[in-house]
Each structure stands twice: as structure tokens, then as C-alpha cells.
Amino acid sequence: MIETQNLTHIYMQGGPFEQVALRQINVKIPENKMVGIIGHTGSGKSTFIQHLNGLLKPHHGRILLDGEEIPKSGAGLKALRFSVGLVFQYPEHQLFEETVYRDIAFGPSNMKLSREEVDERVRRAAKLTGIGEELFDRSPFELSGGQKRRVAIAGILAMEPQVLILDEPTAGLDPIGRDEILNNIVAIQKERKNTVLLVSHSMEDVARTCDEVLVFNHGTLFASGTVDEVFARSEELNEIGLSVPQAAKIADGLRKAGIALPQNLYTVDALCDALLPLLSQGGVCHD
Amino acid sequence: MIKDITLGQYFPGNSLLHRLDPRCKLILVVLYMVFLFVTKNPWVYLGLGVLLTLFVLVSKIPVGFFLKGLKPVAFLIAFTAVFNLFFGSANAAHVYFSWGIIRITDAGIRQALLMAVRILLLVSATSLLTFTTTPILLTDALERLLSPLKKLGVPVYEFAMMMTIALRFIPTLIEEVDKIIKAQAARGADFDSGSLLQRAKSFVPVLVPLFISAFRRADDLATAMESRCYHGGEGRTRLRELRYAKRDIFAFLLFALIGIGLILLLV
Numbered sequence A: 001m002i003e004t005q006n007l008t009h010i011y012m013q014g015g016p017f018e019q020v021a022l023r024q025i026n027v028k029i030p031e032n033k034m035v036g037i038i039g040h041t042g043s044g045k046s047t048f049i050q051h052l053n054g055l056l057k058p059h060h061g062r063i064l065l066d067g068e069e070i071p072k073s074g075a076g077l078k079a080l081r082f083s084v085g086l087v088f089q090y091p092e093h094q095l096f097e098e099t100v101y102r103d104i105a106f107g108p109s110n111m112k113l114s115r116e117e118v119d120e121r122v123r124r125a126a127k128l129t130g131i132g133e134e135l136f137d138r139s140p141f142e143l144s145g146g147q148k149r150r151v152a153i154a155g156i157l158a159m160e161p162q163v164l165i166l167d168e169p170t171a172g173l174d175p176i177g178r179d180e181i182l183n184n185i186v187a188i189q190k191e192r193k194n195t196v197l198l199v200s201h202s203m204e205d206v207a208r209t210c211d212e213v214l215v216f217n218h219g220t221l222f223a224s225g226t227v228d229e230v231f232a233r234s235e236e237l238n239e240i241g242l243s244v245p246q247a248a249k250i251a252d253g254l255r256k257a258g259i260a261l262p263q264n265l266y267t268v269d270a271l272c273d274a275l276l277p278l279l280s281q282g283g284v285c286h287d
Numbered sequence B: 001m002i003k004d005i006t007l008g009q010y011f012p013g014n015s016l017l018h019r020l021d022p023r024c025k026l027i028l029v030v031l032y033m034v035f036l037f038v039t040k041n042p043w044v045y046l047g048l049g050v051l052l053t054l055f056v057l058v059s060k061i062p063v064g065f066f067l068k069g070l071k072p073v074a075f076l077i078a079f080t081a082v083f084n085l086f087f088g089s090a091n092a093a094h095v096y097f098s099w100g101i102i103r104i105t106d107a108g109i110r111q112a113l114l115m116a117v118r119i120l121l122l123v124s125a126t127s128l129l130t131f132t133t134t135p136i137l138l139t140d141a142l143e144r145l146l147s148p149l150k151k152l153g154v155p156v157y158e159f160a161m162m163m164t165i166a167l168r169f170i171p172t173l174i175e176e177v178d179k180i181i182k183a184q185a186a187r188g189a190d191f192d193s194g195s196l197l198q199r200a201k202s203f204v205p206v207l208v209p210l211f212i213s214a215f216r217r218a219d220d221l222a223t224a225m226e227s228r229c230y231h232g233g234e235g236r237t238r239l240r241e242l243r244y245a246k247r248d249i250f251a252f253l254l255f256a257l258i259g260i261g262l263i264l265l266l267v
């Protein structure tokens, strides 16, 4: 379990552009869950997740992993990076090796695994992210944006971390690629029973894939809870510049029009399941 | 860590020092450097130090922030001082310690102190200039001051443009380094443990992607300038023309007085 206590982060402290990016964040992230993180642009999501693998150090407060404060340096910190894998928001900044293969292998190689093991992991990660082996010898800088993103995700998946953090992993991907990668991540999560944190601006993706949601607003934690609990507060979410999934909006509109629908309709599938029986009853319109 | 580097940065403000004409500031800094190197008289250094402190206070830049900006050169200062201390001048009156080629002498100590103070004041003066002047104004000033050289065929405008771009991209490159280090650290690369040599070595893999991205950036910038029909300085006008004001004249007078004082002191 990951827990933060009064986590506060200030960029450029003491300088002219000082910016409090996180203010007193107290949160508990349970194990073996998909957790969505939403919030307006600049709300502190990326800053928050970079604390969880020790890339950023808090100015106040602490971060606990399984009840123990995370190490600040040395071998412990290195081990932390292997157990908490972070895919950055902009993949092109994450790639640096000469070839795609070596880039994906960078993490596992640092873990002092055998060559065969590294090779196996690279191939498995490439497969999960849909990178063909013909790309292995290409320079990562010559790839398209979407391909870069896949390689970046593969580089982290190859470390097989216990906690997987993805900062907008599907931005800039085509719809099929987006679903493919998200579904693979969900499958991995189910299979390996790890914790996944998914930062996303897509309420649909969050509603479809996540169990819990954290909502950030101007550097504070605005709300947290299950998907149902959070998306039930649609008006408040609207006020802080967020929204609820499209399906929820439609359900809301239908309810206002007098159609009796159950609560908790946040995904297209759920909405369909609720509407189809009504249709087969021959319609419910009043006039 | 790496992001704490404030070298060449601008610190927004509206102090007297911020409002001085950039040409004036540039000339004063050059004069200040000349003052620094014409004499070895400790009283002069004390005076110049006090003068600089006054200027820092006038600029309203937080002293802590200013001092933090000097940290990257602390190593350079220490190195020069130690070097001068151990291998100091030959014509010494007292030798306090000697071992092989290492000799600590009274002249050496004096030399070491002098160099340390000189570098410290030099760096402080120049960083005060960049803290209080935007890169654009700075290069404008440089271009204007050097414009007589255009007659000799020196491409002054191009130099000024290059300097603008260089200054503009210092923070960008620092940010880039920070991102690459983070990306590698996130996958288990080790930057903060091991000996100094090991740590220096771990930065080599950072340089390759840094160069790649710098070249790509340069390419993008060239395309962007090209597609906006950029061409050199000929016939280009400015949004803000530089004009001297009364405060600039006062500043010049102040420095002229100090200069005269120095000359009197020296002869």
C-alpha cells in the first residue's frame, strides 16, 4: 500500500517563480487496484506521481510504501525504482538509447538479471505494447509519436514493477491503439495483481478501467473514492473544470427527461445494458 | 539539484537597477571588471565589495537567492584559491611550509585571497547584470554598443542573435538534462552514489541524448524562423528603442568618480 502524509512540494523554492505544486496531500492507495488520477492541467498530478518513486523529494511530509518511509538515496532508492515503475507524460523524453531494443532493455539490465531473462522480458514487453520485432534495431528517435509512447511503456513494463504508474499513457494514440494498450494494462494488472496508477484526462478511460479515483485540484486532493463515489459528484467536478464520462451525461439527461434509470451508469457498456431492456419493452416515452 | 542553476537567468523586478538602460549596465560591468584588475590594494577591494553589496540591495533580489546563484562557481573559486596558495609566487618574504614543489608563503596566501575575491566579485557583478536585465535587452545593448564594428564588416547583428538564442536556451537545456536524468533514474540508473569519478561517468549517457535533442531543437528553431520569413538585421525596426535617461547619467557619473578616485590612488 502507498500512503502519503502531508505531502507538500514547492517548485523553485525561494526563487521569483516559486510555485506550490502540492499542498498537504494525504492519501492511501490500496494494493491490487487500478487507481485513476484526474485533475485539470497544472493541478499537480505529474508532480504527485514523481514522488512515489523518489524522483522528486517532498518539502514536507512523507511517503510510505507498505508502511515504511521510502528510501531517499543509495541501494534502497534504486530498488524502489524497480518496484515502482513510472511512465512519464512525454515519452520522447524517456527514450535515450541507441536502439529500441536497448532502450527497453535498459531497466531490466540495471536489475542485474541474466541476459536470457532480460531478452525474454524485452520481447514480452514489446509484445504487450504492440511493438513489432522489426523495430528493435531502429533508433527510438526515428519513431512516430505513438510508437515512441509504446516503447516508453515497454521500457517500464520490462522491469515488471509491483506498482505501475502511467502518466497519460494514451495521449496521442489512435483509438484502436489506445484501447489495445489500456486493455493490455488492465490484463497485466489482473494477472500480476499489482497496483496501477493511471493519470488521464479521459473520464471514459478512467470509468472503464479503474476501481478508484483520486481528484486533484490546484495542488490539493479534491476527492478520492471509488469510481461510483467520485463520478456521482458531477456538479462539483464540473465546477473544478472536470466532467463526468459522456455515458453518465447521457444517463443524467435521460433521467431528467423522466426515464427511470439506475445510478452508477458511467460506461457505454453499462448504459447500453440499462437501455436495451427498456427498448425491447416497446419504448417508455410519455407522449 | 541541477535545476537550481540560475546562471544567466533573469529575475523579474522593477528596481532602479532593472530600469537602468542595458547599455549603461553593460558598460558599468565592464568598468567594474577593469577596476577589479588594475590594483592589488585591499582597500579598493573592500570598496568594490561594498559597492556591489549596495547594488544587490538596490536590485531587491533576495540575498539568499543571489548567493545560491553563486554556488556553481564556488568550486572554481576554491580551486583557484588552493592552487594559488600551494604554488604561489616565488618572491616571498616568509615561507611557512614547503614540501616538494608545494610552498605556502605569505605572498601565496595574499595571492590566493586576491584571486578568490576577484573571481567572486566578477561573477557577482555579471550575475547581477543578467538577474536585472532580460536577455533581449542585453543583446540589444550589445548590438548597439558594437554597431560601429559593422563598418568593418563584423556581423554584429548575427552575433547578437546567436547570443540571444544561447541565453534563451540555457534554461531549456537545463530542463532537458533534468528530464533525461529523471528518465534514466526511473529505470535504475545511478546518479547520486559512488565516487566522484563514478558519478561523473554516469553523466556520459546523459550527454548523448542531450546533444541529439539539442540538434533537433536547433533544426526546429531554424525551420520556425525560416517559415516566419526571418532575415538578418538589415532594415529591421524595434518595438522598444533604447533611450538613456537621467538615472543612467547619474550611474555613469558615479562610476566616473570611482574611476578618478582609483587613478588618484594609483599615481
Ligand SMILES: Nc1ncnc2c1ncn2[C@@H]1O[C@H](COP(=O)(O)OP(=O)(O)OP(=O)(O)O)[C@@H](O)[C@H]1O
Pocket (backbone or CB within 6 Å): A011, A012, A019, A020, A021, A039, A040, A041, A042, A043, A044, A045, A046, A047, A048, A089
Ligand atoms: N519542473 C517544474 N518547474 C517548475 N514548476 C513546475 C515544474 N513542473 C511543474 N511545475 C508547476 O507545478 C504545477 C503542477 O504541475 P504538474 O506537471 O504536476 O501538473 P499536471 O497535473 O501533471 O498537469 P497536466 O495535466 O498538464 O500534465 C504547475 O503549476 C506547473 O506549472
Ligand SMILES: [Mg+2]
Pocket (backbone or CB within 6 Å): A045, A046, A047, A089, A167
Ligand atoms: Mg502532467
